[in-house]
Amino acid sequence: MPSAIFKKVVLAARPDGRPNLDNFRLDTGPMPSIPSDGLLLRTLYLSLDPYMRGRMDDRRSYAPALALGDVMPGECVVEVIASNHAEYSRGDIVLAQTGWQSHAISDGRGLRRLDARDAPLTTGLGVLGMPGFTAWSGLTLIGKPRLGETVVVAAATGPVGSLVGQLAKKAGARTVGIAGGPEKCRYLMNDLGFDAAIDHRVSDFRKQLAIACPGGIDVYFENVGGTVWSAVLPHLNRFARVPVCGLISQNGGAGAAEHDQLPATMRAVLTLSLTMRGFINFEFADEHFPTFLRSVTSDVANGTIKYREDVTVGLENAPRAFIGMLQGHNFGKALVDLTDG
Amino acid sequence: MPSAIFKKVVLAARPDGRPNLDNFRLDTGPMPSIPSDGLLLRTLYLSLDPYMRGRMDDRRSYAPALALGDVMPGECVVEVIASNHAEYSRGDIVLAQTGWQSHAISDGRGLRRLDARDAPLTTGLGVLGMPGFTAWSGLTLIGKPRLGETVVVAAATGPVGSLVGQLAKKAGARTVGIAGGPEKCRYLMNDLGFDAAIDHRVSDFRKQLAIACPGGIDVYFENVGGTVWSAVLPHLNRFARVPVCGLISQNGGAGAAEHDQLPATMRAVLTLSLTMRGFINFEFADEHFPTFLRSVTSDVANGTIKYREDVTVGLENAPRAFIGMLQGHNFGKALVDLTDG
Numbered sequence: 001m002p003s004a005i006f007k008k009v010v011l012a013a014r015p016d017g018r019p020n021l022d023n024f025r026l027d028t029g030p031m032p033s034i035p036s037d038g039l040l041l042r043t044l045y046l047s048l049d050p051y052m053r054g055r056m057d058d059r060r061s062y063a064p065a066l067a068l069g070d071v072m073p074g075e076c077v078v079e080v081i082a083s084n085h086a087e088y089s090r091g092d093i094v095l096a097q098t099g100w101q102s103h104a105i106s107d108g109r110g111l112r113r114l115d116a117r118d119a120p121l122t123t124g125l126g127v128l129g130m131p132g133f134t135a136w137s138g139l140t141l142i143g144k145p146r147l148g149e150t151v152v153v154a155a156a157t158g159p160v161g162s163l164v165g166q167l168a169k170k171a172g173a174r175t176v177g178i179a180g181g182p183e184k185c186r187y188l189m190n191d192l193g194f195d196a197a198i199d200h201r202v203s204d205f206r207k208q209l210a211i212a213c214p215g216g217i218d219v220y221f222e223n224v225g226g227t228v229w230s231a232v233l234p235h236l237n238r239f240a241r242v243p244v245c246g247l248i249s250q251n252g253g254a255g256a257a258e259h260d261q262l263p264a265t266m267r268a269v270l271t272l273s274l275t276m277r278g279f280i281n282f283e284f285a286d287e288h289f290p291t292f293l294r295s296v297t298s299d300v301a302n303g304t305i306k307y308r309e310d311v312t313v314g315l316e317n318a319p320r321a322f323i324g325m326l327q328g329h330n331f332g333k334a335l336v337d338l339t340d341g
Numbered sequence: 342m343p344s345a346i347f348k349k350v351v352l353a354a355r356p357d358g359r360p361n362l363d364n365f366r367l368d369t370g371p372m373p374s375i376p377s378d379g380l381l382l383r384t385l386y387l388s389l390d391p392y393m394r395g396r397m398d399d400r401r402s403y404a405p406a407l408a409l410g411d412v413m414p415g416e417c418v419v420e421v422i423a424s425n426h427a428e429y430s431r432g433d434i435v436l437a438q439t440g441w442q443s444h445a446i447s448d449g450r451g452l453r454r455l456d457a458r459d460a461p462l463t464t465g466l467g468v469l470g471m472p473g474f475t476a477w478s479g480l481t482l483i484g485k486p487r488l489g490e491t492v493v494v495a496a497a498t499g500p501v502g503s504l505v506g507q508l509a510k511k512a513g514a515r516t517v518g519i520a521g522g523p524e525k526c527r528y529l530m531n532d533l534g535f536d537a538a539i540d541h542r543v544s545d546f547r548k549q550l551a552i553a554c555p556g557g558i559d560v561y562f563e564n565v566g567g568t569v570w571s572a573v574l575p576h577l578n579r580f581a582r583v584p585v586c587g588l589i590s591q592n593g594g595a596g597a598a599e600h601d602q603l604p605a606t607m608r609a610v611l612t613l614s615l616t617m618r619g620f621i622n623f624e625f626a627d628e629h630f631p632t633f634l635r636s637v638t639s640d641v642a643n644g645t646i647k648y649r650e651d652v653t654v655g656l657e658n659a660p661r662a663f664i665g666m667l668q669g670h671n672f673g674k675a676l677v678d679l680t681d682g
Contacts, residue, residue: 054612222607225604225607226604229603229607239624244607244610244611245611246611247604247607247608247611258601259601260599260600260601260602260603261601261602261603262570262601262602262603262606263566263567263588265603265606266563266566266570266585266588267588268619269585269617269618269619270585270586270587270588270619271395271619272619273618273619273620273621273624274617274618274619275616275617275618275619276610276615276616276617276618277610277614277615277616277617278609278610278611278612278613278614278615279614280614283580283614
């Protein structure tokens with residue numbers, strides 16, 4: 001058992017805008033004791049996701065706010081290291097919402113088994129997990145791209161955006177990805193098969209977007225908000241669909257402009273018969289997760305769908321990796337590898 | 342033939358914000374001559390609708406902008422006074438998009454016959470016409486109120502809002518109407534059967550709205566925009582639906598706040614899984630107009646559905662009535678009666 005020390009990262013102070021290292025604290029302590037009918041788990045991989053930023057605030061969202069001192073939340077690939085539960089044995093690998101900690105206990109509810117023979121274990125946190133299902137459900141159930149339509153997605157090399165683009169391409173749409181920097185843009189074109197890739201950092205970003213969308217935009221998969229939305233707005237076609245699954249730009253306290261941008265958005269909604277639909281992947285999970293998993297697992301297995309991971313080693317480095325992810329420094333799904341304890 | 346003088350109201354100058362009388366000009370001229378295979382029409386009633394304000398601007402919308410000197414657009418109840426068309430005879434009454442003028446010619450396309458035995462002719466411009474269909478389609482196809490849900494609509498004594506409220510009530514929803522002034526609010530409660538009515542002019546409007554919606558808001562039928570939207574936003578429930586059919590508050594150049602209100606709206610869309618869907622009634626007309634007309638005509642005939650009209654006499658008074666309507670001075674469907682020539 002490589003790690004016999006229990007470690008956790010807790011919310012030390014609420015961030016004001018963009019988080020910094022002082023908002024987190026690494027605590028150590030005694031190992032949790034296994035419940036009489038439960039499980040003791042060791043974390044192998046922790047997923048870092050933008051929604052965690054929202055949980056750090058003390059305000060209304062789709063999940064309750066964390067209290068100060070609470071373990072940072074998150075989904076993990078964990079190994080069962082001791083079991084008093086009839087359905088799980090030592091050595092089983094499962095997905096669990098255990099958060100930023102080295103070990104956890106569980107009553108066995110809400111776990112999902114992983115099998116390394118289907119796909120690498122870490123994909124359960126990315127392309128074959130909640131980020132992947134976010135992409136699939138938002139695009140399939142809300143965006144509904146049709147042959148020849150144009151689909152635009154930002155944060156396009158991330159775990160959601162990269163699958164949105166690949167699924168849209170598969171549906172016969174023209175796919176336009178937005179990402180930060182030339183290396184990510186090359187990856188979109190050369191590896192993921194996007195039709196166009198635009199670096200949002202270039203000064204003529206709005207012009208590049210217009211050039212990349214000569215027929216306008218039919219689906220804008222909104223996962224960033226802020227300036228990208230205002231650049232997309234003038235190019236939306238009539239009856240365009242806008243699944244809204246994230247607003248990472250607001251997490252740093254940015255996103256608000258000098259003037260009121262709401263009237264222009266409302267006017268576009270009205271005059272273009274737009275559909276804007278916010279969603280959280282789990283609202284569709286009961287009905288659609290199995291379909292997603294079947295369909296995308298085989299495409300990942302046969303290499304039709306590609307994915308990329310950005311792995312940070314060691315729980316103590318999770319805060320730095322998370323802060324970097326919120327600024328777009330990750331290149332692929334952000335994960336923390338705890339396998340070395 | 343009461344009117345032998347041809348009169349029309351044209352766009353004289355583009356308004357900057359709220360229109361005034363200088364934006365319109367009453368022209369007279371020779372009577373149009375009947376086409377060899379067409380119709381000569383005399384206007385009986387002209388409909389005044391908020392969308393006309395948008396047509397006066399020189400900017401992108403769902404219909405082309407008017408040129409200066411063009412006849413103001415609009416739907417009318419007209420009488421066929423001469424016919425060279427096989428399908429229409431002198432004396433027929435039809436709906437036609439002939440605009441703000443005393444007479445018009447037609448090739449017979451795009452007309453809809455009215456029968457005064459079904460319902461009063463003017464209802465073809467209101468509860469049984471495009472405003473009514475806007476209410477029906479937005480509520481039925483987008484809002485989808487369920488038993489016990491709360492539906493809020495502004496401009497609730499207008500032709501759209503009053504039908505939205507009555508249809509929502511019929512669907513078993515709690516209905517909350519917003520209107521300007523105590524007289525309109527009494528009408529909502531006493532005549533239209535709304536569960537609550539709120540005067541948007543009172544200083545504690547936001548508080549009144551909260552009190553009227555103890556279970557939150559499930560459907561907000563957006564036909565005004567601006568401050569009502571920002572008051573509604575904090576009360577929207579998860580999975581709320583927002584059909585957007587008009588933004589009359591923007592027509593006067595209002596609607597923009599000091600600070601950027603877009604981030605708060607986008608955040609609500611995301612965290613509450615909201616559906617916002619702009620629509621123009623005619624996008625649903627081919628498929629649904631006959632169903633609407635059948636269903637609502639019988640309810641109007643048996644008195645289950647009530648309507649109210651605000652009639653101005655004389656084409657020369659149309660600009661004043663239109664300007665007043667944009668400020669909410671009308672009480673019921675705004676019409677101009679041209680039957681006296």
